[in-house]
Amino acid sequence: QEQRDQLIALSRQLEEATHAKLAFFTSVSHDFRTPLTLIADPINQLLEEKHLGEREKNMLEIVRKNVAVLLRLITQILDFQKYEHGKLALRLSEFNALECIKDWTEAFHTLAFRKHIQFEVKAEGDAAQYVMVADAEKIERITYNLLSNAFKFTPEKGEIKVVLSRIEKDGQPCLCMEVSDTGIGMSEEHVHHVFERFYQIDVQHTGSGLGLALVEAFVQLHKGTVQVESEKGKGTCFRVVLPMKQEGEVKEVIEKNESLKNLQEGAVLDAGQETLHQWVENVEVDGTVDKEVVLVIDDNQDVRDYVKMLLQDKYTVIEAVNGQEGIRQAMKYVPDVVVCDVMMPVMDGIECCKRLKSELQTSHIPVLMLTAYAMDEQRIQGYDSGADSYLTKPFNSKLLLARIRNLIDNRKRLKSFTEDATAVGGKQQLGEVDKGFVEKLKSLIEEKMGNSDLSVEDLGAELGLGRVQLYRKTKSLTGYAPNELLRIARLKKAASLLASSEKTVAEITYEVGFSSPSYFTRCYKDYFGESPSEFLKRRDGKN
Template structure:
């Protein structure tokens, strides 16, 4: 590991040494055009930038196009350059985009030409107004104070053109005999200057001087005059004075121009100013470059100087190229050196790895020898354990057989007393003298006796199947007709839970087959009843029947699918095992699906189950299409509900709150077993208003809606069980005060502890004694009724008898009433809104806690405050009435007398005595 670490570290160092250094600063240059003056300035910028480490310069030319220059500047903004140098083509079109760059935080140096804004960092350029004045003074002297002049300007929208014209006009205004014949826009170029000058020469017979705004316009004007033979009579003046062939100095020497004025490029000074800005050094915001005249007198000297400077520039560029070559060779040699070192290091590392591998191999050989001995010893132990497991397997098989024999025997023993119970119950039900309650209780007994018989029969049937004694009596049946008739038995469950049920089959198909009609019926009913049982309200149950072929044999396939239930992969593997239950929250014996699988296999078929969150759970049964039996048994037209259909699916749901009386004490019963709910309802209906809920979720909703005086809940329920239901109710403000009794068939102390931890007030085990249940209900309700007064003078809440939520609720209500007592418009809706409850919820909550309605409590609080003010202040009765929120003194007096037995006036008289 150390070797690999060192190699990785060296690679990082190598990569860091070989990578190109990123520039420290990037400077963007936006030039308005691509003339010789700009070329000279760009060369000076690039040469000067070489003297600064880590500075990269990118130059873009707009070629006298405003739109192109705007694109160039936005390109630099997007690139996030560190500084922007701009020579605007025209002021007005370029100003907004320069401002945009400045607002983005990019320093901006405006060079040569100005913009129509102060949003720039610095400006560098000549004083164009002063240059114009110098030209004017020179021509006035040259012409002896009189003559006709033509002015050929640069681009009219650029600031140099405007300022040079203004300076020129300022100078010649002192000479009334000098006349400006024409002013024309030559766009800084030679060809437009030639064309315009040709036109002017044909218009004006006498032109004494031509003032060109740069040295490119001036030669064009001279060429036009020369072609017409008038060049010798005209004085030509330009601006720029650049060295080199075809530029201003050469034009003076060639007698094309009489004079030109220096307009310095100063690209090196622009870069120096940029570095001062980037390095946060002091810098001038306005830098004005000096100008001077170049005429035939000083032009030769200028030429010599500029030639010498150009020679030096060439030498600098040559040296720069050589330095670049040296640096390139140095970088190559550095890469070769690092590569060689890396190869050496890798070789050394490989040698070290090989050495360590050899040592590890020797060590492993020794360890493997030891492990081989240990494995041989473990093999002998495993052989011994295998023999023990075989013996234990035989013992377990014998024990399982003994258990099944025991279940079979005890099941036979159960059948006799159940038969003796069932027959007398049927005889009693035939008695016409029974009262309604007696008849209902006997029906309840009969239904549950049948359930017990079904469970006993399932055990006996499964025992027969395991012993190979299960009888198979096939007859010819029509699967489609059977299924359609059996579906009728589930109409009550469909209506009760608002389930969307669908049955599909392929039309024009013969569904006749040979099957044991009784076992087939039990397969179908067991799967469909489970589907309805575990499908939530408004869910979907779908059955489909279709033929198919498998290995050349005809088969029928039917599927039972339901939404809302999910069986994990772990449980799917064992769901058809005998006595297997998914968890404690799913009721049932755990033998139903095992028996279904047995019946399917008797028919030579297969059954499987699939489950996921999207489609729910799907049971698929495939049965061979055996058509050898000729005796056809038609399905019964009268559909009877088989004994294996759960009782809670056979009951039609009536209006649960039918006859609910809000003036009576109310009890909410939460249980998934309809018979239990019906039985407890019958016990309580004489004394209490009873509300029913078939599961925990419905129970929570109805508890929040009705705020009952007591809740009875079963513990074992699908979905939200009783313990979780209790915990949620005790954590809600609207229901935390309600006593909860939990019913359970499990007597484990651990479950009782969970229930009490969840906030349960009592625990009663099934089967329960009705008198015990009634006594416990009365006791809890009576205890709760003792919490009546919370605004009385001598009664206060017993703080140990109410939950923390209720304490906070009471304190909040007291504070709210005290704060808003003087508001005569305060009502129950306002109080409920402030407390976060509806008007009905607030009424039921306060009525349950204090035995008073919210309006009564508000009136009592106002009267108590009024009594206190009567006793301790000098206020009048009317002032006190309005102070505590009564709408009139007379109503205050009436309520006060009803509460305290005397009027406020009588109290004041008694107080005065």
């Protein structure tokens, strides 16, 4: 009896806490609507101005789209609060569910194309069978929330289907809508909690935890049912069953208003924030490019677009949608600096940074972490993984540019040499991986410099790096391209032989790996300011 009373009290406390949380969100949401409205309308008016440049239009478009996302979230909170207090009512109209659902899902076809997802909407039987009396707006919201969820958790090359059918349940005709995907799926534990308020599968996927709770609320208002089947790693299927005819007064069909348009756009944008891959095409990142290269890793496309807009005048910008893709891009292009979000699906920023700092090709690259949380614990975790700097969202654009510039400049300061141009001085604060790389490169050059056919590709093959990777890493660490290091090493070895041996200029030329005495003489004079013969005369005291 005592345990039962404790459980009842605990349940009551939990319910009160949830109501308090919802009341707080509702109060804040009301406060947000006014400033958001005052942002949204001026933005729309500014976008209609003809004198705006392309850069300004792009920045305003980012603002407009994310205002739509915020308005959708606020509307969901307010609707759920109404439902909790029994004040959310159905606004009935007669409409063809099949035609409307095809119309509502049209916006997702563009998203499916961008995400390389196979998406289809199909129905059993004739369209005439799908005329129903219900709240069209709420069924539209059910459709959008389920599809937003499906696209959020389905990776590229996956499949998403919406299948409609008319069935009999408890002696009355019903609309059955199944939304299935081949996404990451859920464990049995998550399936049991998926319709709970504020429930999130993990911290790596953004969301309020209200979308599916609202789906269940809208379905229950229609006296219908919603079920979910899911298997981790294989996908999820939501099955919604709604009576074809609701009891009550049928009002005329109302045209979509602007707020509903914002809700629809917000749902599509929200779905597109996860796992969307911005393919990097025709990116010229080579040894001949003057611009420094910045890799931006973030699962939010708008953040990537905005950072790219800020950087593209001064830097070559490449992008990745998660840590795993970021590592591939970093190893392929060897950027000068990485800007990486902390919270991402597939692989988060902490693990990505740790991997970048442990790989030979990328260990030298400075990493700037972006985080939505200002917690010291997360910062410590990031620095422990090798992060070089942190910025908290929302960040100041000038501060971002200054941090990136400082990280690149600090790396350049490590490019000082001691007397030997092929060796990095002990004063440099390089990591163990980078010290090992420089020492191995130095040894290889000293060992093989006598081979006149030795190429950058040969050095790269010995080190396990491609030509571009070797060029960018060597240039970043030493300030010299690999072929420059090789030439300087040959010239210094030649100078040592000229000073300490009786060998001729021709003999020394071939011993240090130059292909002809004339080319050796020209390089020697360019580097030391005098020709080999002039040095020999000076050495022997001849005028």
